[in-house]
Amino acid sequence: MDKIKLSDKFKMFDDHWSPRIVGELNGQYIKLAKFKGKMVWHSHDNEDEFFQVIKGNIVIHLRDRSINLSEGECFIVPKGVEHLPEAAEEAEVMMFEPKHTAHTGTKESELTVAVDKQAWI
Amino acid sequence: MDKIKLSDKFKMFDDHWSPRIVGELNGQYIKLAKFKGKMVWHSHDNEDEFFQVIKGNIVIHLRDRSINLSEGECFIVPKGVEHLPEAAEEAEVMMFEPKHTAHTGTKESELTVAVDKQAWI
Numbered sequence: 001m002d003k004i005k006l007s008d009k010f011k012m013f014d015d016h017w018s019p020r021i022v023g024e025l026n027g028q029y030i031k032l033a034k035f036k037g038k039m040v041w042h043s044h045d046n047e048d049e050f051f052q053v054i055k056g057n058i059v060i061h062l063r064d065r066s067i068n069l070s071e072g073e074c075f076i077v078p079k080g081v082e083h084l085p086e087a088a089e090e091a092e093v094m095m096f097e098p099k100h101t102a103h104t105g106t107k108e109s110e111l112t113v114a115v116d117k118q119a120w121i
Numbered sequence: 122m123d124k125i126k127l128s129d130k131f132k133m134f135d136d137h138w139s140p141r142i143v144g145e146l147n148g149q150y151i152k153l154a155k156f157k158g159k160m161v162w163h164s165h166d167n168e169d170e171f172f173q174v175i176k177g178n179i180v181i182h183l184r185d186r187s188i189n190l191s192e193g194e195c196f197i198v199p200k201g202v203e204h205l206p207e208a209a210e211e212a213e214v215m216m217f218e219p220k221h222t223a224h225t226g227t228k229e230s231e232l233t234v235a236v237d238k239q240a241w242i
Contacts, residue, residue: 001199003188003189003190003194003195004194004196005193005194005195006194006195007193022195023171023195023197024169024197025169025170025171025197025199025218026149026168026169026218026219028147028149028217030171030195030197030217047147048145048146048147049146050146054193067124068124069124072127072175073124073125073126073127074124074143074151075124075125076122076125076144076145076146076151078122078146081122096146096149096217097147098147
């Protein structure tokens, strides 16, 4: 039951597309990740996913449009909606999602980090 | 399915301790509120509550200590834990909690805003 200082947490890791868990509430995890480059197209059958840009800029591509997000902007990807996160430069992102949410949803890729391999920091 | 720009949302209301709903996911609401002065001591029997300071400084008093939170800092109040949020100057806060979470938990007060009176913006 300590406070979570986001800037300190982001200093604790450098790799991209590898979420760290910083909090848990009501069956959901709060995760932090650094984005750079392109993720992979994927969707989550039963989980909505919240993204908040803490630093930098990202794009969440959907099949019919792309959402540009800057610091202080958020977006919820509803369950079942295919999405591809991208960041031209490194960006810091906070996510909320159910604890069991698979990293790349129904799509396995070389970027996939299994939920039980996503470390608490 | 639009992006949520926090600074724009906070311009849409001025009152204190009156949460607005800006998003919904997995049975949880994302809420924004302006804090100023003292709330009331309360707890939520079955809901954990996440606070993130978007602007300003707040204090979350617990019975045994007080947590000072500045911009970019977060805290999760676990279910059942009595807390009293306070802000000396106006602060902007994002919260994440189950949809049915009562505003002031088991404690009714003149500050209480029923969940069905908390407007979407």
